[in-house]
Structure formats: structure tokens, C-alpha cells
Amino acid sequence: MTKKKLISVVLTVLVLVSAVISAVVYSQRHERFDFSEKSSIAMGTIVTQKVYGDYAAKDIVNTKAVIDGLDDMISWRDSESDIAKLNSGKTMNVAYLAEIIKQCKEISALSGGAFDITVGGISQLWNIGEETQRIPTDEEIADEMKFVGYGKIEVKGSEITLPEGMKIDLGAVGKGMACDMLKAYFDASDLKGAIISVGGSILAWGDYNKAGDKWQIAIAHPREEGEYLGVLSIDEGFVSTSGDYERYFEEDGKRYHHIIDATKGYPAETDLVSVTIVCDSGLLSDALSTACFILGQEKSMPLLEKYNASAIYVDKDMNISVVGDIDFEY
Numbered sequence: 001m002t003k004k005k006l007i008s009v010v011l012t013v014l015v016l017v018s019a020v021i022s023a024v025v026y027s028q029r030h031e032r033f034d035f036s037e038k039s040s041i042a043m044g045t046i047v048t049q050k051v052y053g054d055y056a057a058k059d060i061v062n063t064k065a066v067i068d069g070l071d072d073m074i075s076w077r078d079s080e081s082d083i084a085k086l087n088s089g090k091t092m093n094v095a096y097l098a099e100i101i102k103q104c105k106e107i108s109a110l111s112g113g114a115f116d117i118t119v120g121g122i123s124q125l126w127n128i129g130e131e132t133q134r135i136p137t138d139e140e141i142a143d144e145m146k147f148v149g150y151g152k153i154e155v156k157g158s159e160i161t162l163p164e165g166m167k168i169d170l171g172a173v174g175k176g177m178a179c180d181m182l183k184a185y186f187d188a189s190d191l192k193g194a195i196i197s198v199g200g201s202i203l204a205w206g207d208y209n210k211a212g213d214k215w216q217i218a219i220a221h222p223r224e225e226g227e228y229l230g231v232l233s234i235d236e237g238f239v240s241t242s243g244d245y246e247r248y249f250e251e252d253g254k255r256y257h258h259i260i261d262a263t264k265g266y267p268a269e270t271d272l273v274s275v276t277i278v279c280d281s282g283l284l285s286d287a288l289s290t291a292c293f294i295l296g297q298e299k300s301m302p303l304l305e306k307y308n309a310s311a312i313y314v315d316k317d318m319n320i321s322v323v324g325d326i327d328f329e330y
């Protein structure tokens with residue numbers, strides 16, 4: 001072998017060896033942490049989770065207990081809950097609830113009353129998604145609308161009182177609140193990362209590999225069941241989707257869904273079929289997805305700005321528009 005040829009062989013081998021080394025390093029860095037996967041039912045919805053880290057596989061994580069604990073406090077159906085007691089006319093001194101109500105009232109004001117957690121009586125009248133769902137009469141709606149009005153919730157410090165007949169329903173924010181609690185729970189854990197969906201409200205927390213690659217979140221297609229609209233990539237954060245396809249029934253060719261325009265008492269007439277919100281609070285992502293869905297794209301843009309949130313809007317013609325600094329492939 002000539003000297004020149006020898007050098008060239010040595011160089012080729014070196015290049016190959018370094019390529020193999022970097023491939024190994026790359027795959028190690030991008031390898032997922034050990035993980036475990038689980039689904040359960042909580043808050044009347046499906047919860048799916050993947051948790052990553054040394055302890056993950058040992059199944060020590062009890063997220064269901066966290067969600068059930070919150071549900072016991074805020075479900076209007078449970079007569080022992082804080083919300084049920086509040087709805088029955090009792091003055092309640094509960095700091096966390098006073099704080100939640102304040103935030104919801106702010107969003108109500110900014111949405112011109114379209115978003116309003118005092119819509120409980122109206123929601124129960126329609127009962128959409130339940131066996132007794134039906135179209136109420138205009139008179140029934142007018143009667144129940146007398147009890148809707150976020151401005152009449154009295155909050156003094158942590159003391160809350162409702163006017164007689166008013167019914168709070170935290171359905172629009174409960175799953176987001178659960179995600180906030182889960183974040184605190186994961187923060188205090190030894191896990192490396194977690195992704196959890198509480199009926200469509202999602203928390204992406206920490207990392208799933210050493211390289212810190214982004215979480216990939218599939219967003220449901222609002223018209224094709226089981227299909228995805230696209231994939232959202234985020235570092236960490238909260239993602240919530242509201243749409244007219246989750247709970248609805250059709251009568252005479254018209255779709256009646258579970259998101260009510262609280263200024264009217266009827267399912268919101270909107271140009272959207274779904275909206276996904278990404279931001280750094282579970283409560284806000286959930287509240288904003290509901291509020292933005294009702295308001296439609298144009299009127300809801302100021303809400304995004306105010307809360308530093310991003311959105312994926314899908315209109316009735318299936319046009320997708322992405323607003324804000326997010327990475328959505330579709």
C-alpha cells in the first residue's frame with residue numbers, strides 16, 4: 001500500500017468511527033427516560049398519562065387521587081362539594097375558590113359575558129351529552145337566565161356568596177384546574193417528565209429525553225373521529241381544546257352542543273368548530289378555549305393578547321389558523 005493510500009484508509013476509518021460515536025451519543029441523548037403509561041376515568045372523563053423518569057415504571061404516581069380530590073371539591077353534582085354548598089345558598093369561606101372565581105369573572109368581563117361560570121342552571125336545562133338532553137322552551141330559558149350573571153357573585157376576601165337561585169358550574173375550567181394541580185404534584189416528584197390529558201386539557205411537564213426535545217401533542221380532528229388535525233410541538237405548558245364535537249345532539253339538521261353563549265342561554269353560534277389554546281396556566285388555557293370558541297376568532301384575539309396565549313382556530317370550512325408563537329404541523 002502506498003503511503004497516500006494508507007493515509008486515505010486511515011482517514012476513512014476515522015470518519016466512520018466518529019460517525020458511529022456521534023450516532024450512539026445522539027441516540028443516547030434522544031433516548032426516552034424509562035416510562036410508564038396509564039389510563040383512568042376521573043372527573044367524568046378519560047385521563048391518559050405517560051410519566052418519565054427512574055421511578056416512573058414503578059407506578060408510584062397517583063394522579064387519579066389528585067384529580068378525584070379536586071373533583072370532590074368542585075363538582076356541582078356532589079352535594080358535599082364546595083360548589084354544591086355555594087349553589088345551595090351557603091356563604092363559603094374558601095380561599096382557592098375565591099381566587100378561581102376572580103379569574104373567571106375577569107374573563108367574563110373581557111368576553112362581554114359570553115363566558116360565565118354562573119351558567120349552571122342553563123347547562124342543566126339543556127343537559128347536553130346526558131340521557132335527558134333536550135331543547136328547552138324559550139320561556140324556560142328566559143326563566144333560568146334570571147340567575148345568570150357573574151357580576152352578582154359576591155367575593156369579599158375569601159368569602160363567597162351567590163344570590164338565591166344562581167348556580168355555578170366549573171365545567172369550563174375544572175380540567176384545566178386539575179392540570180394546574182398536577183403540575184404542582186409533578187414539581188414535587190422525582191419524575192423527569194410527564195404528559196397527561198384530562199379529557200382534552202393537557203399538561204406537558206419536564207422532559208422525556210436527555211436532549212430536551214419538544215413534546216409532540218396530537219390535536220383531535222373536529223369532524224373525523226379518531227383522526228388528528230395536526231401535531232403541536234411544545235417545550236412545556238398547558239393545552240386545552242374546546243369544540244362543538246365533544247358533546248352534542250342533532251335535531252332537524254341543527255347541531256346543539258354543550259358550550260352556551262351565556263348572554264343568550266343557547267349553544268354558541270360561532271364561526272368555529274374547535275379552538276385549541278396554549279399558555280402557561282391550566283385554568284387559563286381551559287377558560288380561554290371555552291371563551292374563544294364562543295366569541296369566534298376575530299372577537300377572541302384580544303383575549304389571547306391579554307393572557308399571552310397562542311391558539312389554533314378551526315372554522316366551519318375546516319380552515320386552520322395558527323395565532324402566536326407555536327409550532328403546529330398540519
Ligand code: ADP
Nearest residue numbers: 114115116117171172242246258259260262290
Ligand atoms: P369540555 O368540557 O368539553 O372540555 P369546555 O372546557 O369548553 O369543554 O367546557 C364546557 C363546559 O363548560 C360545559 O359542559 C358547561 O359545563 C360549561 N359551560 C358551558 N357554557 C359556558 C359558558 N358560556 N361559560 C362558562 N362555562 C360554560
Ligand code: MG
Nearest residue numbers: 172286287290
Ligand atoms: Mg374550557
